[in-house]
Amino acid sequence: MTPQAAAPGAPVAGPTRGVFAPTLALGPVVVIAGAVLGGGRAALAACLGFLVVVAFFGLGQLxxxxxxxxxxxxxxxxxxxxxxxxQLIFLLLVILALRDAAWLDGPAFGLSALAVALAWQVFQVIAFVRSRRVVFDAPDKTRQDGTPPT
Structure with a gap:
């Protein structure tokens, strides 16, 4: 049986919607946590970590x-x-490239990137499990002997 054409983005449309909202809600949390724990520089680094992860995973979804x-x-x-x-390799390369940047609070950047990446993956699994997917093929329009039904 040949695969039938699916609607564009059908397997990932539901999970995409279920991932963006909770992950975007995590942004202010990591920025505030960075500000409370490390000051303004840490808050900026946490915001950058959040934006980098959302950009990487959002682009991957597209x-x-x-x-x-x-x-x-x-x-x-x-x-x-x-x-x-x-995505994970490029994210690792960005983190490694920025680890020695004097203008950046490395631990705040890394921890916020890690938290957002883990949250993205968890929300993606949850959204995919909750999405409705066809798990069987549509029945054939022919009988076993190959003749059309009457």
Whole structure:
């Protein structure tokens, strides 16, 4: 049986909506925590960490939606896994590049990036589990002998 064309972004449309709102709500929390624990410089670093993670994972969601059009499930999973791995590698490279920046509070940046990335992943799993997905193929329009039903 050939895979049927899905609506653009169908496998990730629900999870995308279920991830952005709770993750964006976490932004002020990490910035306030940075301000309370480390002052203005830490709050700025926490805000930057939040923005970097949301930009990386948001862009990954958009790419995943674009690549999920009319793709069979094994290819979709492979593509989505590659995108997530790429996101995590690029995020690690950004964190490593900024770790020795004198103008940045490194621990506040790293902890806020870690907290937001973990929250994004948790909310993404929750949203995907709650989304409705077809888990079986539509029945064939032919009988077992290959003739159409009468």
């Amino acid at each position: 790419v995943t939606r674009r690549l999920s059009v009319a793709v069979d499930p094994p290819r979709f999973v492979a593509r989505a896994s590659a995108i997530v791995l790429g």
